[in-house]
Amino acid sequence: MTEEFHRIRRLPPYVFAEVNKAKAAARAAGEDIIDLGMGNPDSPPPQHVIEKLRETIGNPRVHGYSVSRGIPGLRKAQAAYYQRRFGVDLDPESEIIATLGSKEGLANLASAITSPGDTILVPNPSYPIHQFGFIIAGASVRSIPAEPGEAMLEALHRAVRHSVPKPTALIINFPSNPTAMQATEEFYKEIVAFARRENVWILSDLAYAEIYFGDTPPPSILAVPGAKDIAVEFTSMSKTYSMAGWRIGFAAGNKHLIQALTRIKSYLDYGAFTPVQVAAVAALNGPQDYVDDMRALYKDRRDVLISGLHAAGWHVPTPESSMFAWAPIPEKFAHLGSMEFSKMLLKEAKVAVAPGIGFGEHGDGFVRIGLVENTQRLRQAIRSIKAFMNHHNAGTPASAASSDPLGSKPHDKH
Structure with a gap:
């Protein structure tokens, strides 16, 4: 065969x-x-997070199956993060689930909410799982401009008018991987208004929320009034705390979407290793220097x-x-x-x-x-x-210059 x-x-x-x-x-x-x-x-990762992992591994009771949707303390820690960072209130029981990184969460939610032939709106270019998570689930992807602005909004309106079937979900990712573009809360308000009017789910990838270089931190779409009616947002410990290999992330927002992700994950995994989850609590609740x-x-x-x-x-x-x-x-x-x-x-x-x-x-x-x-x-x-x-x-020989054109600034400590 x-x-x-x-x-x-x-x-x-x-x-x-x-x-x-x-x-x-x-x-x-x-x-x-x-x-x-x-x-x-x-x-x-932060030293106190590594120490918490070491400490927790020594407990003989933490080596069994964990909790697929995340231990209660971890979900509470993520809710506290959203409150202090974005001013967003979330119920740890019904509006937050821990994932094995944002990539796994996005792919499994795509599987949970997609029927074969559904139309999904995805920026192009974008992180591969944003489109291929839905393609694996049997959907068709319609590309929209990747830059937050009028061109994207116009493309969304065209998609609703001309796609058959009508789009069921929209993926957004700001700060963007790969383009590094940011979106404003005003832009999110436009996106939320569109999605509520057209009954389109929003999946927002906010994995780079804490890596920004200007005076204005990237906002969360969940801070927009009414966003939780149609949106879920994915965040990750990977980049914020250099915990990429630990595979800890979150989905937060709309209860219906969180419930769908919770149900499908209950068939697929038992959650991250409990000591990793406990250490992630220490990262979220501990000093943020x-x-x-x-x-x-x-x-x-x-x-x-x-x-x-x-x-x-x-x-x-x-x-x-x-x-x-x-x-x-x-x-x-x-x-x-x-x-x-x-x-x-x-x-x-x-x-x-x-x-x-x-x-x-x-x-x-x-x-x-x-x-x-x-x-x-x-x-x-x-x-x-x-x-x-x-x-x-x-046409000169391709050999590296012997002198440093940028001066003699020392390399960073990492």
Whole structure:
């Protein structure tokens, strides 16, 4: 039997696998690859969180099955976070569920609420699970512009008028992965009004809520009056507390959607390991200096990366949030597309980035660059990129400059 399974046929080859394969081959050959492709935090979690994990593991009673929707203390801690951060009141019993990271929660909620043939509205480009979670569940995805503004709102109204069947759900993600764009509460008010009027569910991905560089923190859509009638929001411990491998996230908001996710998860998992959940409570309820420190760390890296790329002749917009820069492919290489440009950058500059095509067809003119190396390594990457650019612009040998064009600023402590 060689016929491919139906759901697998709907999934294209995973774009990032090709770059990862080339990266692994280069490293196996002994090459020093600076990996800026994956949003994988390189800092450890807060020390008191690690200590709480160690302490809890010593309790012989915590090694059995846990609670799929999250231990009560964890759901209460998340409710307290929403209250102090966004001024949003949530019932820990009916409006919050813990997930195995936001990715798992999004995919399982898609499965819970989707019928085959449903139309789902998803920004393009966007994080892959935003569309493929619904595609796996049997839905059809209609792309809308990724930038929060009039173009997105106009696309939503067109979709309602012209999609058959009418859209049942809308995905939004601000601060955005991969574009790093933020939305305002005023924009959320427009989205909520649209969704309530048209009976469309909203799934908001707020995983990067705490990584922002301006004076105004990203808002939650749940702060909009009436949002809980139609919206659920996903957050994560992964980026805020550098707990990516711990796989702890949350869904919060509409009771009907939370109930649907709770029911489907009850068949699929027993929740995260209890000591991990207890440690996550310590992160949410404990001192928050770590979050401020991580924000400052990523801002410093952002400034080094953007100023360095500009000096190298690659003009990349300064991200206002997230741990990524969304970089237009330099004009000289634009004809290659993001996959071939990423492979060329890996081969010649020894720098790995994420090809924009992996986030949707409208991302093909970009690559995503992660702020996931310390400033010393970022400067090394910039020198290599500058040599790469000079080589292709002037035909000079592609060797890294011996001097640091950004000065002698010390690398960050992480």
